[in-house]
Amino acid sequence: MPPPPEAKAADGKPRPRPRPRRLRAFGAPISTAEFIGIAAAVFAGLAFAWTAVTALGWVEPLFLPSPMRVILRFNELAASGKLADDTLISVYRITFGFLISTLFALPIGILIGCYRTWEGGIEPLVDFIRYMPVVAFVPLTILWTGTGDVQKFLIIWIGTFFQQVLLVMDNVKAVPRDFVNLGRTLEMSEPKILLRIVLPSAMPAIWDSMRISLGWAWTWLVVAELVAATSGIGYRITTAQRFFQTDTIFAYLLLLGVLGLATDQAMKLAHRRLFRYLQAR
Amino acid sequence: MAPPKLVIRGLGKSYRTERGELVALAGVDLDVGENEFVALVGTSGCGKSTLLSIVAGLESMDHGVVTIDDEPIVAPGLDRGVVFQTYTLLPWLTAEGNVAFALAAAGCKPSDVRAIAREQLALVGLDGFEAAYPNELSGGMKQRVAIARALSYRPRMLLMDEPFGALDALTRHHMQELLTRIWERHRLTVLFITHDVEEAVYLSDRVAVMSNRPGRIKTLVPIDLARPRRYELLSTPEFQRLHRAVLDSIREESIQVAQLGRALER
Numbered sequence: 001m002p003p004p005p006e007a008k009a010a011d012g013k014p015r016p017r018p019r020p021r022r023l024r025a026f027g028a029p030i031s032t033a034e035f036i037g038i039a040a041a042v043f044a045g046l047a048f049a050w051t052a053v054t055a056l057g058w059v060e061p062l063f064l065p066s067p068m069r070v071i072l073r074f075n076e077l078a079a080s081g082k083l084a085d086d087t088l089i090s091v092y093r094i095t096f097g098f099l100i101s102t103l104f105a106l107p108i109g110i111l112i113g114c115y116r117t118w119e120g121g122i123e124p125l126v127d128f129i130r131y132m133p134v135v136a137f138v139p140l141t142i143l144w145t146g147t148g149d150v151q152k153f154l155i156i157w158i159g160t161f162f163q164q165v166l167l168v169m170d171n172v173k174a175v176p177r178d179f180v181n182l183g184r185t186l187e188m189s190e191p192k193i194l195l196r197i198v199l200p201s202a203m204p205a206i207w208d209s210m211r212i213s214l215g216w217a218w219t220w221l222v223v224a225e226l227v228a229a230t231s232g233i234g235y236r237i238t239t240a241q242r243f244f245q246t247d248t249i250f251a252y253l254l255l256l257g258v259l260g261l262a263t264d265q266a267m268k269l270a271h272r273r274l275f276r277y278l279q280a281r
Numbered sequence: 282m283a284p285p286k287l288v289i290r291g292l293g294k295s296y297r298t299e300r301g302e303l304v305a306l307a308g309v310d311l312d313v314g315e316n317e318f319v320a321l322v323g324t325s326g327c328g329k330s331t332l333l334s335i336v337a338g339l340e341s342m343d344h345g346v347v348t349i350d351d352e353p354i355v356a357p358g359l360d361r362g363v364v365f366q367t368y369t370l371l372p373w374l375t376a377e378g379n380v381a382f383a384l385a386a387a388g389c390k391p392s393d394v395r396a397i398a399r400e401q402l403a404l405v406g407l408d409g410f411e412a413a414y415p416n417e418l419s420g421g422m423k424q425r426v427a428i429a430r431a432l433s434y435r436p437r438m439l440l441m442d443e444p445f446g447a448l449d450a451l452t453r454h455h456m457q458e459l460l461t462r463i464w465e466r467h468r469l470t471v472l473f474i475t476h477d478v479e480e481a482v483y484l485s486d487r488v489a490v491m492s493n494r495p496g497r498i499k500t501l502v503p504i505d506l507a508r509p510r511r512y513e514l515l516s517t518p519e520f521q522r523l524h525r526a527v528l529d530s531i532r533e534e535s536i537q538v539a540q541l542g543r544a545l546e547r
Contacts, residue, residue, distance in 0.1 A: 178365045181339050184357040186386035186434075196382075200373050277373050277414040 065247040070254065073247040082236070087255065090221060090232040093149055097156025098217045102210060105161050109168025113202075114194065123169065126162050134159040134220055138227050147228040152221060159220030160213050167209035168202075175201045204275040211267040218260055285312035286349060286438060286470040287336065293344035294331055295495075305331045307495035309345070313438070316468040320481035321489045322527065324534055328496030329474045330366075333442045336472060337363050349437060359387050362431030366443040368423045370415040370430075376402060376422075377411035380430045387434035401429040404463060421452040425459070432463075438470035445480065457483055458512055465509050478527050482520065483510065490530045493538055500530045 030038075047067060053059055054066035061069070077083040112119040137158050145151045175198050183193035225234025233252050240248035272279070292309040295302050305328040313319045323329045334340040336347055338357035347354045349361070357363075370379050380398035389397065402411055405425040415423055424444050431439060445453045457480055464471065464484075475481050481488045485504055492499040504523055506514060514520050 176367060176369070178367045178369045179371070181337075181357075181363070181365065182369045183386075184339060185337060185359075185361065185363045186383055187357065187359050188386050192386075197371065201371065275373070278416060 062244060062246055065250060069247045070250040073245075074251040074254070077248065077251055083251075083255070086231060086233050086236050086252075087259070090225065090234070091259075093152045093225075093232065094156065094214075094217055094221045096149075097153040097221065098160060098214055100153060101157045101160040101164060101213075101217070104157070105164035105168055106206070109165045109206075110172050110194075110199070110202075112165070113169040113172025114198065119169070123166070126165050129158075130162040130166070135223060138224065141224075142228055147230070151228070152224045152232075155224035156217050156220045159223075160217045163216060164209065164213045167213065168206055171202045171205040171209055172198060174205060204271065204278060207267070207271050207274065211264060211271070214263060214267065215260060218256065222256065283315050284351070286315045286317070287311075287313040287472065288348045288351075289332075289336070289345070290347075291345035292332070292335065292342055292347060294328070294335060294340070294342050304495035306335075306342075306497070308497050311489055311498050313470055313472055316470055317487065318464060318471045318473065318485045319487050319489060320473045320475055320485035321491060322475055322478055322481045322531060323491030323496065324493060324531060324538070325476060327491045327493055327534070329476075329491050330442055332491075332496065333440055333472065333474050337361055337440050339363075359434055360437040362434070362436035362439045364424070364427050364431050364439070364441045364444045366446050368415070368420070368427070368447075370418075370423050370426055372415050375412050375414055376407060376418065376426045379415070379426055380433050383430045384433050389434065397433060401433040402426070404432070405429045406459065419452070420448050421456055424448065424456060428460070428463075432467075432469075438472065441471065441473045443474050443476070445477075446475070453477075453480070454512065460484060461510050478524060478531065479515065482506075482524050482527060483515065488523075488527050490527060490534075493534045499534070502527050502530070 050064075050067050054061065054064060065073075074083070108122065112122045134155065138155060141151045141154045141158075145154060179197050179201055180193055183197045188196070221232075222234040222237070225232040226238050229235040233256060237249050237252050240246075240252070289309055289311040292306055293304070294306040295304040297303075309332060311319070311321075321329050321332065331340060335342050336354065338354050338361070370376075371382060374382055377395070377398045380401050381394045384394045384397055385391070399408070399411060402408060405428055407422060407425055407429070410418065410422065413422075415426075418426065427444070445456045448456060461484060471485075473481070473484060478488075482504055488502045488504060489498050490500045490502065491497065502523060506519060506523070
C-alpha cells in the first residue's frame with residue numbers, strides 16, 4: 001500500500017508512518033469485544049499459571065490444590081446440594097443485611113447531604129464509628145444477639161451502613177448548586193426541590209455507591225460466618241480449614257468471586273438501563 | 282416616560298471571609314426600563330454575578346433596595362426567569378421535558394404544557410430536538426433550551442448570567458444572533474451579565490460598566506445602534522466607537538488593579 005501523500009516530509013523523503021497510539025493513549029476507547037477478550041485472557045492466564053504451578057509440583061497440594069481438584073470438589077459439593085444450601089443462606093443474609101443498611105443509609109445520607117445542621121450532628125459521629133474495625137464488633141454482637149441471622153445482619157449493617165451514609169452524603173452534595181437555584185427560581189418548595197431535583201440528580205451516583213458498598217457487605221458477611229455460624233459460605237470455609245480441605249476452601253472462594261462479579265455486573269447493567277439518558281446516543 | 286421596570290438603589294453586599302470582610306458591592310444604583318436590554322460588564326471578580334444573584338433573589342443583600350414594578354425583591358420568583366452560566370438542564374428529562382418541568386412548576390394547565398413547550402423550543406430553533414436528552418445536545422443547544430425554559434412561563438424579566446461564557450466563539454456568535462432576533466421580536470426586560478464587551482454592545486440598549494471591588498456602576502453607555510441588528514454591524518465605525526468606549530472604561534479598572542498590585546509589591 002502506498003503511503004498517504006501527507007506522510008511525506010518537505011524534503012520529499014517518506015516519513016515513518018506514526019504508529020497508532022491506541023494502547024498507550026490515556027482513556028483511548030476499545031470495543032466491548034476487546035474488553036471482554038482482555039478480561040478473559042487475564043483469567044485464562046491466571047488459570048494457566050495455577051495449573052502449571054501445581055502440575056510441576058512446586059507447591060504442596062495441601063496449600064494449593066490443582067484447579068482440576070478444585071473443580072471436582074466443586075462438582076461434588078454442587079451435587080450434594082451443600083453448595084446451593086450455603087449459597088442460599090448466605091445470599092439471604094446479605095440481601096437482608098444490605099437492604100436494612102441501605103434503608104437506613106439513604107434517608108440519613110440524603111438528610112446530612114442537604115442540611116449542614118444534620119451534617120454537624122451526624123457526620124462526625126459516623127466518622128468516629130467508621131474507623132472502629134468491624135471485626136472488633138463480632139464478639140460484642142454475639143454477646144448481644146447470639147449467633148443467629150440477626151448477628152449476621154448486625155455485622156453487615158455495622159460494616160456497610162456507616163460507609164454508605166458518607167457516600168450518599170457526598171453524592172447528594174455533588175448535585176450542582178445551580179440545579180437547586182433553578183428550583184428556587186421556579187418557586188418550588190424545599191421538599192419539592194429535594195424530591196424532584198436533588199434526588200433524581202444524585203440517583204446515578206447513589207446507585208454506584210450502593211454497588212460498591214455491596215462488595216464490602218460480602219466481606220462482612222463472610223467474616224461474620226467465619227467466626228460464628230452453623231451454615232453459609234463462611235461457615236463452610238472454616239470447617240474445611242479444620243479438616244485441611246483446601247480444595248473446598250478454594251471452591252468456596254471461587255464461588256464468592258463469581259457471585260461478586262455477577263452481582264457487580266448486574267448492578268452495572270441495571271445502571272445503564274435505569275440511567276439511559278446519561279449515554280449520548 | 283414610563284417608570285423603570287427594575288430599580289436598584291444603594292445596593293451593598295459583603296462577605297465574611299477568613300481574611301476579614303470582603304465588600305463585593307457598595308452603593309450600586311441601576312435602572313432597567315420596561316423592555317430594555319441592559320448588559321452589565323466588568324472585570325472578573327467585580328461582583329457582577331453577585332448582583333445578578335441578588336436580583337434573582339438567590340442571595341441576600343446587606344444594604345439598599347431592589348424593586349421590580351415597585352415591588353421589593355425578597356425571594357426568588359417566577360416573575361424573573363434566570364439563565365445560568367452553568368448548564369442547568371436536568372439530565373434525566375428531554376429538551377421538551379425540561380421546558381415542561383418549568384411550566385408545570387409555574388402552574389401551567391397540564392393540557393397546555395406540551396404545546397407551549399414545543400412552541401418555546403421552536404422559538405429557539407430546536408424543533409426536531411424535543412425528545413433529545415441534554416447529553417445528546419451541544420453546549421449551545423443546551424443553553425438554547427435553558428433560554429426557552431426561562432421564557433416559557435412568561436416572566437416579567439429575564440436575568441442572564443454569562444449564558445454564553447462556556448461556548449466556543451463560533452457558537453457564541455450564533456447564540457448572540459439568535460438572542461437578538463428573539464428579543465427584537467418579543468421584547469422583554471433583560472439584565473445580561475458578561476465579560477465580553479463585543480457581546481454586550483451587540484446585544485444591548487445600554488451597557489453598564491462595573492468598577493472593581495467593591496463593585497458599583499461606573500459608567501452607563503447608551504448603545505444607540507439601529508435595530509434589527511445583524512452581525513455585519515460589528516464592522517461598522519459606530520459599533521467600533523461604542524466598543525472602544527466601553528473597553529476604555531473597563532481598561533481603566535484593569536490598569537488600576539495592576540497598579541495596586543505593583544504598589545503592594547513594593
